[in-house]
Amino acid sequence: MAGNSFGESFKVTTFGESHGEAVGVIIDGVTPGVEIDEAYIQVQMDRRKPGQSSVTSPRKEYDEVHILSGVFEGRTTGTPLFVVLYNKDMRPEAYDDIKLAFRPGHADFTYLHKYGIRDHRGSGRASGRETAGRVAAGAVARKLLERRGVSVTAYTKEIGGIRCARYVEGESERNAVRACDPEAADAMIRKIEALSSAGDSCGGIVECRIGGVPAGLGEPVFDKLDADLAKAMLSIGAVKGIEFGAGFEAARMLGSEHNDAMNSQGFMSNHAGGILGGISTGADIVLRVAVKPTSSISLPQQTIRISGEEHTIRTVGRHDPCICPRIVPVVEAMACLVLEDHLKRQAALHA
Ligand SMILES: Cc1cc2nc3c(=O)[nH]c(=O)nc-3n(C[C@H](O)[C@H](O)[C@H](O)COP(=O)(O)O)c2cc1C
Ligand SMILES: C=C(O[C@@H]1CC(C(=O)O)=C[C@@H](OP(=O)(O)O)[C@H]1O)C(=O)O
Numbered sequence: 001m002a003g004n005s006f007g008e009s010f011k012v013t014t015f016g017e018s019h020g021e022a023v024g025v026i027i028d029g030v031t032p033g034v035e036i037d038e039a040y041i042q043v044q045m046d047r048r049k050p051g052q053s054s055v056t057s058p059r060k061e062y063d064e065v066h067i068l069s070g071v072f073e074g075r076t077t078g079t080p081l082f083v084v085l086y087n088k089d090m091r092p093e094a095y096d097d098i099k100l101a102f103r104p105g106h107a108d109f110t111y112l113h114k115y116g117i118r119d120h121r122g123s124g125r126a127s128g129r130e131t132a133g134r135v136a137a138g139a140v141a142r143k144l145l146e147r148r149g150v151s152v153t154a155y156t157k158e159i160g161g162i163r164c165a166r167y168v169e170g171e172s173e174r175n176a177v178r179a180c181d182p183e184a185a186d187a188m189i190r191k192i193e194a195l196s197s198a199g200d201s202c203g204g205i206v207e208c209r210i211g212g213v214p215a216g217l218g219e220p221v222f223d224k225l226d227a228d229l230a231k232a233m234l235s236i237g238a239v240k241g242i243e244f245g246a247g248f249e250a251a252r253m254l255g256s257e258h259n260d261a262m263n264s265q266g267f268m269s270n271h272a273g274g275i276l277g278g279i280s281t282g283a284d285i286v287l288r289v290a291v292k293p294t295s296s297i298s299l300p301q302q303t304i305r306i307s308g309e310e311h312t313i314r315t316v317g318r319h320d321p322c323i324c325p326r327i328v329p330v331v332e333a334m335a336c337l338v339l340e341d342h343l344k345r346q347a348a349l350h351a
Pocket of ligand 2 (some may be wrong): 237317
């Protein structure tokens with residue numbers, strides 16, 4: 001397997017490079033007869049696209065959705081659904097400087113070692129731009145999930161050390177930062193703007209809540225629901241860690257504290273984060289991902305050229321000073337893909 005596909009019963013394959021002709025996705029396993037059109041997918045694309053705020057990459061992409069197959073007269077046909085998003089604002093010449101040197105923290109060094117070929121046009125296939133195809137596929141999965149009452153919402157919990165102090169139901173979106181605490185969102189924006197002006201970057205934590213999931217989803221051994229969600233999240237560039245429910249804090253709790261007691265109404269707490277034994281409990285699935293600071297910064301950094309010669313690099317190009325605001329719709333999309341895949345697997349088990 002060449003590693004460009006994800007999922008089993010609902011399978012997605014992304015394609016494209018950041019400064020190539022297009023990016024996009026092919027989705028196999030879509031339920032036939034479901035109403036879907038370009039406008040529905042566009043809503044999610046508009047949340048992900050760059051160039052929308054002072055705290056994201058200024059690259060101006062419209063990510064206009066073109067469905068080339070799999071939809072007829074506004075309904076899915078059940079055949080492979082092919083979505084293309086043409087790249088519009090490419091400036092590969094801006095990367096001539098990094099043609100012969102590796103950016104610290106990015107995938108330049110490892111891609112060259114894997115493929116033996118350097119596509120130095122921006123970040124090529126390693127670019128966050130690849131996630132546009134995932135978000136298009138996630139929109140299709142979301143449509144299927146909505147029919148079953150499953151909801152998926154992510155937001156920034158922490159950026160550059162600034163944490164959301166409270167959880168406000170519903171979303172607060174300012175300048176493309178969706179946080180669960182409006183005051184924290186303002187402070188996060190100020191922090192990103194200050195770091196960006198200084199030529200630096202920061203990371204953070206994005207939380208995702210999945211509601212309406214029936215108990216019983218997930219395979220008991222290898223393809224556990226939490227294992228598949230973890231793989232999905234860690235497959236997003238810049239995601240360095242994941243935790244569910246109480247997460248790493250569980251390591252400091254007692255059994256009597258961590259166990260989710262039950263009464264006739266159900267679970268009385270949710271330290272498990274909605275998954276036990278790899279299978280959904282019916283409670284909300286709650287996960288958090290750690291996002292690293294953007295590697296492409298304009299401060300000088302020590303590196304080497306492809307020749308091995310030592311070199312000081314200042315990364316040029318249009319970059320996100322913090323990836324968290326950009327990653328929120330990607331986290332949601334990957335969660336939708338995993339949930340739809342496991343719902344289909346569960347339906348097959350009981351068919
Ligand atoms: C939506 C999104 C946007 C990103 N934007 C940038 C960016 O502007 N500049 C950059 O250097 N990295 C950016 N990244 C991260 C790189 O793609 C990623 O760090 C790189 O491929 C190495 O990934 P790793 O963290 O998996 O090692 C972005 C990632 C995502 C998912
Ligand atoms: C273009 C997008 O974000 C890009 C993600 C990215 C990276 O290194 O990940 C680097 C920048 O682009 P380029 O490949 O031109 O250097 C960002 O603008 C996008 O998300 O659509």
